[in-house]
Amino acid sequence: MVTLTLPDPDDNASTLTVSQRRVSRTRLPNRRPSETTTVVHDGRDYAVTIGGDPATGIIREVFAGDSHTGSAMDAILNDACVALSLLLQHGVEPATLAHSMGRIDNGREPASIIGALVDHIALQEARP
Numbered sequence: 001m002v003t004l005t006l007p008d009p010d011d012n013a014s015t016l017t018v019s020q021r022r023v024s025r026t027r028l029p030n031r032r033p034s035e036t037t038t039v040v041h042d043g044r045d046y047a048v049t050i051g052g053d054p055a056t057g058i059i060r061e062v063f064a065g066d067s068h069t070g071s072a073m074d075a076i077l078n079d080a081c082v083a084l085s086l087l088l089q090h091g092v093e094p095a096t097l098a099h100s101m102g103r104i105d106n107g108r109e110p111a112s113i114i115g116a117l118v119d120h121i122a123l124q125e126a127r128p
Helices: 072-089 094-100 113-126
Strands: 002-007 015-020 034-041 044-052 059-065
Touching: 034 113, 044 113, 059 072, 059 113, 072 094, 072 113, 094 113
Parallel strands: none
Antiparallel strands: 002 015, 034 044, 044 059
16 A cells, blocks of 8 residues: 555645555566657657667657747656556557547547657557
8 A cells, every 4th residue: 555645635735645545567677678759649749758668679668848848848758658667667559549648630649748658658669
């Protein structure tokens, strides 16, 4: 069991304690292979780095940023990448994530940069 103490949004002087069960997670070594590329979504370029488990080659982490370091979008991307990386490290398949993302253009295009990141990871993972 892990216990987190967070600020209570309804009372700045109080905190909330949240408990969660631990689920098995693939821990990555400090040094591991990674590849940086560009993903284009909605006419914008995003620098994307994906890293894998050196023992298996399975993608287990993703980092992304746009050209506006420190912007709200940059912060959202950072948080989304942490969440995606944790999902991958807990064994969620990239194709499953891609199937769960919002779509536009008759279901062909990802609705957001987060969906585009997941599609990119799923395509990389599908490579022989």
